[in-house]
Amino acid sequence: MTIRKDFLHEAKWIVESIREQDKALQQEEERLREQLNEIEGKRSNFAQVDARFNSYPLVKTEDPCPRCWLFDGVASKSRPAGHDENDNDVFRCSHCDYEITVKV
Numbered sequence: 001m002t003i004r005k006d007f008l009h010e011a012k013w014i015v016e017s018i019r020e021q022d023k024a025l026q027q028e029e030e031r032l033r034e035q036l037n038e039i040e041g042k043r044s045n046f047a048q049v050d051a052r053f054n055s056y057p058l059v060k061t062e063d064p065c066p067r068c069w070l071f072d073g074v075a076s077k078s079r080p081a082g083h084d085e086n087d088n089d090v091f092r093c094s095h096c097d098y099e100i101t102v103k104v
């Protein structure tokens, strides 16, 4: 039994197509692996949120930014930033610009 030249040519073309698809899948796999590592890093950090929340009242910084503390464990100072339309005090984090309104 012989394989016709055209069939062999077609088979080679399919092999090239499969290799290109495999290369694209490999790149996609690497991208997803990096994304997964990033997600695992964030989740690992988030796993500390309860401990950070429990220690929040103990942060020695005056008016510490809750966002910086809960997300990153960083004690950043919130500074007075004026008043809102109801004349409540507004504080803004010096690190992440998170704003907190304190009712008067």
Ligand SMILES: [Zn+2]
Pocket: 065, 066, 067, 068, 069, 076, 093, 094, 095, 096, 097, 098
């Ligand atoms: Zn902050």
